[in-house]
Amino acid sequence: MLKNALLTLLSLVIAIGGGGGSVWYALKAQDGVGAIRIGQWTAFPDIGTPAADPYSKARVAREGVLALGRAEGLSFVAERDAGGGELKRECTYTIEGGFPTARFWTLYAADQSLGVVETGKSRPAALQSYGVVRQPDNLVIISASDHPMPGNWLLTGGFGRMYFVLTFYDTPIASSTGLSDVSLPRILKVGCNA
Template identity: 35%
Template sequence: MRYVLYLVMMCVVALGVGFGLSWVALNEGRLFGATQVGPWVAWTDVGSNSPNPYTRAHIARAAALPLGQSEGLQFTATTDSAGEPLTRACTYRISGRTPVASFWTLAAVDADGINVAALDADAALRSNRLARSGDGAIAVTVGTTLMPLNWLEITGEGPFQLVLTLYDMPAFAGFSSPADMPEITTERCR
């Protein structure tokens, strides 16, 4: 009887650890194929000829149609640079530099990937339509209240994600430090 009890306990522990690690690998991914630079996370193997198994599972789970490796790379941020979750009750400032790319877009989506931009606003900000500072840095405000210059208007309540998609970027663009990616700062919350 003791043998059966130990066997059942070992199976429960093995299944719990196995499913738990699989869930972490597919959702977090930082240890299994995703690259994190500040608050931005990208699955760099997406679009390659032979992505690692965790990247393939992440793509299948998200039901995504990824860009090819030579076409670009998509970064997602669910937190600001201080580590606080992004919520539509707050206004955020995205500032700094973006990696070298011919073109990029910045969109806000909910957890299901549905765009949360206001109905009468652009679905995403595009790099060719931004006002920039003299040194080429960007300054974008994301929120529900009107702001001057570059503003991505969002609507609704609850958490959201920022998706920065870089198109036609050099293979070795380099984005290893947080200075290579824009910073996300919380300005105010209602």
């Protein structure tokens, strides 16, 4: 009798723990149901639409974000650099390349909850399309670091894991036909603080 009760309890603990852990992982992972990947960047194009899968809806509910609909824009998140390493706040990165057509875009350094990185400095850890210096061939080179850099500088600070969030507003890439030929900027690690 006691043996059966313990086995039943153990089965329930494994089932509830395993189920809860798998849901937590599915909601936390940047790759998953409905995700598209372009280079180091991942997006969930259906997240703000009625066609969103249950995991996308749960992600929006858990994080409390206002998801963009297809006609409004699309957010991409990068968690790794071009070499496959996790993005770290104590490292310096170069984000370089062309940006797809959009009326407006923003780029910011994010913490684990995908909120803007708190740097403790008066300069915001975000850039936008109207405030960047472009190369003659219309490419953009952005340095992300905790110390000032020439040109386009995205302030980061502190230690630990970091993400980059690139959001395009009023863009044709948000439609299902626009994602096939999109190229996004590369994220290259320059070095890390010792």
